[in-house]
Amino acid sequence: MNPFDLTGKVAIVTGSSTGLGQGMSIGLAKAGCDVVLVDYVDSGETAKELKALGRKSLVIEANLMTVEPIAGIVKKTIDTFGRVDILVNNAGIIRRTPAIDFSEKDWDEVMAINSKTVFFFSQAVAREMMKQKKGKIINIASLLSFQGGILVPSYSASKGAVAQITKALANEWAQHGININAIAPGYMATNNTKALREDPVRSISILERIPAQRWGLPEDLAGAAVFLASPASDYVNGHVLVVDGGWMAR
16 A cells, blocks of 8 residues: 555645645645645636646635635535545735834734634534544644744744644544644745845845755645645644755754
8 A cells, every 4th residue: 555645535725826735736636636726816727737637626716814715615625526635724925014014904814814714724624524534634834833034923923823723733633533734834936935035135045044055846845745645644643844945954
């Protein structure tokens, strides 16, 4: 048996249109998984990639700034595939402003999608997983789950919350056969880091600290996602797996 085989499994991936969500969706599909692609914009390009791999997908456009769409997404998943085995809570936003000038609106919006939605999406999917007595929930944390960051106070707070939500849910739901873990990506070449990569001073300072000497790519998270979604991680629970090219070791 291949402990990383996901044939017959169904995953929901949020923030699936580009970047890390797209990379993880493709990685799960390569392992045999069908994927429900959720984003506030169309995930058609990701769906094409999955079709080329011979996997099925369901594209759902939803704004996860509120929890309102969650019940409908889970229902559509069950109606279409009959089950849900994996949830990847990847959707998130970042706002860059000095803390002294940070607005309440930016604080609330980042906290809403980055932490509140993570909890309530996990809750909704866990109700289905408990019926199956099996499931995998993968939250996307950050290096700022451990560090404070610069100019991103709400993002740092929200990703600290993701790490603690992961541990709290693992404590309660492991007994139901549900594994809840998180991936903490390092500095990745995505839309969220565009401003950093275009800032010659910050970009150089970041690269100088990364032992791998490069920005991470979406496909760098695929293996970690497959591991945490597969039977290979059945005794891993409440863990935050850092995928950072060595940043935290420096």
